Amino acid sequence: MQITLTNTGKRYNREWIFRRFSHHFETGKAYAITGPNGSGKSTLLQVIAGAVQHNEGAIEYATSGKRPIPAGEAYRYLSFAAPYLDLVEEMSALEFLSFHAGFASLTQTKEDILHTVGLQKAAHKQIRYYSSGMKQRLKLAQAFFSDTPVLLLDEPTSNLDQEGCGLYQDLLQNFSKDRLVIISSNDPEEYAICGDIISILQYKPGQS
Numbered sequence: 001m002q003i004t005l006t007n008t009g010k011r012y013n014r015e016w017i018f019r020r021f022s023h024h025f026e027t028g029k030a031y032a033i034t035g036p037n038g039s040g041k042s043t044l045l046q047v048i049a050g051a052v053q054h055n056e057g058a059i060e061y062a063t064s065g066k067r068p069i070p071a072g073e074a075y076r077y078l079s080f081a082a083p084y085l086d087l088v089e090e091m092s093a094l095e096f097l098s099f100h101a102g103f104a105s106l107t108q109t110k111e112d113i114l115h116t117v118g119l120q121k122a123a124h125k126q127i128r129y130y131s132s133g134m135k136q137r138l139k140l141a142q143a144f145f146s147d148t149p150v151l152l153l154d155e156p157t158s159n160l161d162q163e164g165c166g167l168y169q170d171l172l173q174n175f176s177k178d179r180l181v182i183i184s185s186n187d188p189e190e191y192a193i194c195g196d197i198i199s200i201l202q203y204k205p206g207q208s
Contacts, residue, residue, distance in 0.1 A: 001027045001064060001077055001149040001180050003048060008057035010040075010047055017043045018203040021057070027064050027149055030181040032191035035200035041184040042082065042154050044200060048182060049152055050074045064149075079104065081143035082154035083136060089128035093119055093138055096127060104146040107175075117141045117167060132159035140168060144175045151176055154184045165189070 002025065009019035017040040025031055025048075033041045046052040048059070050071055061069040061077070069077065088096055097110040106113065114120045117137045127135065136159045143151060157165045172181075172193055183191040191197070 002060075002062045002066070003150070003180070004058075004060045004062075005048065006058045006060075008047065008054050008059060010043055010052065011055050016205050018200060019056070019205055021203045023198065025180055025182060027180045028178060029196065030176070030183070030191075030194040031196045031198060032194035033182065033184045033198050033200055034186055034191070036186060039200050040204065041186070041200050042084075044203075045082075045152055045154050045182060045184040049078055049080055051080070076104070077148055078150045078152060079143040079146040079148045080152045080154075081139045081156060083139075083158035084154075085139060087127050087135055087138060090126060092124045092126055094123050096138065097142065100142050100146070104148055107145050107147050113141050113145045116145075117171075118163075133161055133164050136160055137164060137167065140171060144171045148179075150180045150182075152182050152184075153190075155187075155190070156183065156185070157187065157190055 004024045006022050008021045010017045021044065033044055035041050043052060047054050059071065061071065061074045063069065088099065091099065093114055094110050097106065097113060114123050117140065119134060119137055122130065122134065140156060143153065157168050160168060183194060185191050
Protein backbone atom coordinates (compact mmCIF):
# COMPACT_ATOMS: atom_id res chain seq x y z
CA MET A 1 0.00 0.00 0.00
CA GLN A 2 1.20 3.51 -0.81
CA ILE A 3 -0.25 6.86 0.24
CA THR A 4 1.08 10.05 -1.32
CA LEU A 5 0.19 13.57 -0.23
CA THR A 6 1.23 16.48 -2.44
CA ASN A 7 1.01 20.08 -1.21
CA THR A 8 -1.95 19.04 0.94
CA GLY A 9 -3.59 21.51 3.31
CA LYS A 10 -6.51 21.66 5.71
CA ARG A 11 -8.23 24.68 7.18
CA TYR A 12 -11.19 25.34 9.45
CA ASN A 13 -12.89 28.58 8.56
CA ARG A 14 -9.95 30.94 7.88
CA GLU A 15 -7.36 29.15 10.00
CA TRP A 16 -4.98 26.78 8.27
CA ILE A 17 -4.21 23.73 10.40
CA PHE A 18 -1.40 22.76 8.03
CA ARG A 19 -0.37 23.65 4.48
CA ARG A 20 1.88 22.34 1.71
CA PHE A 21 2.28 18.93 3.27
CA SER A 22 4.00 16.50 0.89
CA HIS A 23 5.06 12.99 1.86
CA HIS A 24 5.11 9.46 0.48
CA PHE A 25 4.12 6.62 2.81
CA GLU A 26 4.66 2.97 1.93
CA THR A 27 4.13 -0.51 3.31
CA GLY A 28 6.85 -1.95 5.54
CA LYS A 29 7.72 1.37 7.13
CA ALA A 30 6.57 3.16 10.28
CA TYR A 31 6.06 6.92 10.46
CA ALA A 32 5.38 9.29 13.35
CA ILE A 33 3.52 12.59 13.20
CA THR A 34 4.63 14.65 16.17
CA GLY A 35 3.84 18.03 17.71
CA PRO A 36 2.35 19.62 20.82
CA ASN A 37 -1.28 19.21 21.85
CA GLY A 38 -3.63 21.09 19.56
CA SER A 39 -1.06 21.40 16.77
CA GLY A 40 -3.07 19.44 14.21
CA LYS A 41 -1.55 15.94 14.41
CA SER A 42 -4.93 14.24 14.66
CA THR A 43 -6.35 16.33 11.84
CA LEU A 44 -3.49 15.34 9.54
CA LEU A 45 -3.96 11.67 10.40
CA GLN A 46 -7.69 11.92 9.67
CA VAL A 47 -6.94 13.61 6.35
CA ILE A 48 -4.54 10.78 5.47
CA ALA A 49 -7.29 8.30 6.34
CA GLY A 50 -9.79 10.13 4.14
CA ALA A 51 -12.06 10.72 7.13
CA VAL A 52 -11.61 14.51 6.87
CA GLN A 53 -11.60 16.29 3.52
CA HIS A 54 -8.53 18.37 2.68
CA ASN A 55 -8.86 21.89 1.23
CA GLU A 56 -5.89 21.99 -1.08
CA GLY A 57 -3.42 19.68 -2.73
CA ALA A 58 -3.87 15.98 -3.47
CA ILE A 59 -3.94 12.58 -1.80
CA GLU A 60 -3.36 9.44 -3.84
CA TYR A 61 -3.73 5.84 -2.73
CA ALA A 62 -2.22 2.86 -4.52
CA THR A 63 -1.43 -0.79 -3.93
CA SER A 64 2.17 -1.84 -3.40
CA GLY A 65 2.11 -2.71 -7.10
CA LYS A 66 1.21 0.92 -7.85
CA ARG A 67 -2.36 0.17 -8.92
CA PRO A 68 -4.42 3.29 -8.10
CA ILE A 69 -7.10 2.94 -5.43
CA PRO A 70 -10.10 5.32 -5.69
CA ALA A 71 -10.27 7.63 -2.67
CA GLY A 72 -13.76 6.38 -1.90
CA GLU A 73 -12.45 2.83 -1.48
CA ALA A 74 -9.34 3.63 0.55
CA TYR A 75 -11.12 2.91 3.84
CA ARG A 76 -11.15 -0.78 2.95
CA TYR A 77 -7.37 -0.82 3.33
CA LEU A 78 -7.14 1.13 6.60
CA SER A 79 -7.45 0.40 10.30
CA PHE A 80 -7.74 3.36 12.66
CA ALA A 81 -7.56 3.57 16.46
CA ALA A 82 -8.04 6.82 18.36
CA PRO A 83 -9.37 7.74 21.82
CA TYR A 84 -12.08 9.98 20.31
CA LEU A 85 -13.59 7.26 18.10
CA ASP A 86 -16.78 5.85 19.57
CA LEU A 87 -17.57 2.21 20.19
CA VAL A 88 -21.08 0.75 19.98
CA GLU A 89 -21.58 0.69 23.73
CA GLU A 90 -24.82 -1.31 23.68
CA MET A 91 -22.83 -4.26 22.31
CA SER A 92 -20.56 -6.65 24.13
CA ALA A 93 -16.94 -6.94 23.01
CA LEU A 94 -17.73 -10.16 21.13
CA GLU A 95 -20.70 -8.55 19.40
CA PHE A 96 -18.63 -5.50 18.52
CA LEU A 97 -15.87 -7.56 16.91
CA SER A 98 -18.48 -9.54 14.98
CA PHE A 99 -19.99 -6.27 13.77
CA HIS A 100 -16.55 -4.92 12.84
CA ALA A 101 -15.76 -8.12 10.92
CA GLY A 102 -18.51 -7.15 8.51
CA PHE A 103 -16.30 -4.29 7.33
CA ALA A 104 -12.81 -5.79 7.67
CA SER A 105 -11.79 -9.41 8.09
CA LEU A 106 -10.12 -10.31 11.36
CA THR A 107 -6.75 -12.05 11.47
CA GLN A 108 -7.63 -14.16 14.53
CA THR A 109 -10.77 -15.47 16.15
CA LYS A 110 -12.72 -13.01 18.28
CA GLU A 111 -12.00 -15.07 21.39
CA ASP A 112 -8.25 -15.13 20.72
CA ILE A 113 -8.20 -11.39 20.09
CA LEU A 114 -9.92 -10.62 23.38
CA HIS A 115 -7.59 -12.96 25.23
CA THR A 116 -4.56 -11.22 23.70
CA VAL A 117 -5.72 -7.79 24.86
CA GLY A 118 -6.81 -9.04 28.29
CA LEU A 119 -10.56 -8.64 27.83
CA GLN A 120 -11.59 -12.31 27.81
CA LYS A 121 -13.32 -12.07 31.19
CA ALA A 122 -15.41 -9.12 29.95
CA ALA A 123 -16.23 -10.62 26.55
CA HIS A 124 -19.98 -10.70 27.21
CA LYS A 125 -20.23 -7.45 29.19
CA GLN A 126 -21.74 -4.40 27.49
CA ILE A 127 -19.04 -1.96 26.47
CA ARG A 128 -20.86 0.85 28.28
CA TYR A 129 -19.67 -0.72 31.54
CA TYR A 130 -16.03 -0.81 30.47
CA SER A 131 -13.45 1.52 32.01
CA SER A 132 -11.74 3.99 29.67
CA GLY A 133 -8.67 1.74 29.63
CA MET A 134 -10.71 -1.32 28.66
CA LYS A 135 -12.33 0.64 25.83
CA GLN A 136 -8.93 1.69 24.55
CA ARG A 137 -7.76 -1.93 24.60
CA LEU A 138 -10.77 -2.86 22.45
CA LYS A 139 -10.06 -0.02 20.03
CA LEU A 140 -6.49 -1.22 19.66
CA ALA A 141 -7.73 -4.79 19.20
CA GLN A 142 -10.02 -3.95 16.30
CA ALA A 143 -7.23 -1.97 14.60
CA PHE A 144 -4.31 -4.36 15.07
CA PHE A 145 -6.29 -7.49 14.23
CA SER A 146 -8.05 -6.16 11.14
CA ASP A 147 -6.67 -7.65 7.95
CA THR A 148 -5.58 -4.34 6.42
CA PRO A 149 -2.23 -3.17 5.03
CA VAL A 150 -2.43 0.25 6.74
CA LEU A 151 -2.50 0.86 10.51
CA LEU A 152 -3.22 4.39 11.75
CA LEU A 153 -2.84 5.08 15.47
CA ASP A 154 -3.67 8.35 17.20
CA GLU A 155 -2.29 8.69 20.75
CA PRO A 156 -2.57 4.91 21.14
CA THR A 157 -1.79 4.66 24.87
CA SER A 158 -4.42 7.20 25.93
CA ASN A 159 -6.25 5.97 29.06
CA LEU A 160 -3.95 2.95 29.42
CA ASP A 161 -2.16 2.05 32.66
CA GLN A 162 1.40 0.70 32.75
CA GLU A 163 0.25 -2.82 31.92
CA GLY A 164 -1.84 -1.50 29.03
CA CYS A 165 1.12 0.47 27.68
CA GLY A 166 3.14 -2.75 27.75
CA LEU A 167 0.35 -4.49 25.84
CA TYR A 168 0.47 -1.74 23.18
CA GLN A 169 4.22 -2.24 22.75
CA ASP A 170 3.68 -5.99 22.36
CA LEU A 171 0.97 -5.44 19.74
CA LEU A 172 3.19 -3.01 17.87
CA GLN A 173 6.11 -5.43 17.91
CA ASN A 174 4.14 -8.51 16.89
CA PHE A 175 1.27 -7.33 14.69
CA SER A 176 2.48 -4.36 12.66
CA LYS A 177 5.13 -6.02 10.50
CA ASP A 178 4.71 -5.71 6.73
CA ARG A 179 2.15 -2.94 7.21
CA LEU A 180 2.22 0.78 6.62
CA VAL A 181 2.11 2.26 10.14
CA ILE A 182 1.50 5.94 10.96
CA ILE A 183 1.39 7.04 14.60
CA SER A 184 0.25 10.48 15.72
CA SER A 185 1.76 11.22 19.11
CA ASN A 186 3.82 13.54 21.30
CA ASP A 187 5.09 10.63 23.42
CA PRO A 188 8.39 9.17 22.10
CA GLU A 189 7.63 5.80 23.69
CA GLU A 190 4.52 5.45 21.52
CA TYR A 191 6.45 5.90 18.27
CA ALA A 192 9.85 4.43 19.17
CA ILE A 193 9.66 1.98 16.24
CA CYS A 194 9.19 4.77 13.70
CA GLY A 195 12.11 5.50 11.41
CA ASP A 196 10.54 8.60 9.86
CA ILE A 197 9.58 11.42 12.24
CA ILE A 198 7.40 14.21 10.81
CA SER A 199 6.84 17.39 12.83
CA ILE A 200 3.48 18.97 12.07
CA LEU A 201 5.00 22.34 13.03
CA GLN A 202 6.96 22.34 9.77
CA TYR A 203 3.68 22.66 7.90
CA LYS A 204 1.92 25.29 9.98
CA PRO A 205 1.86 28.78 8.44
CA GLY A 206 4.21 31.12 10.29
CA GLN A 207 6.04 28.32 12.13
CA SER A 208 9.04 26.16 11.43
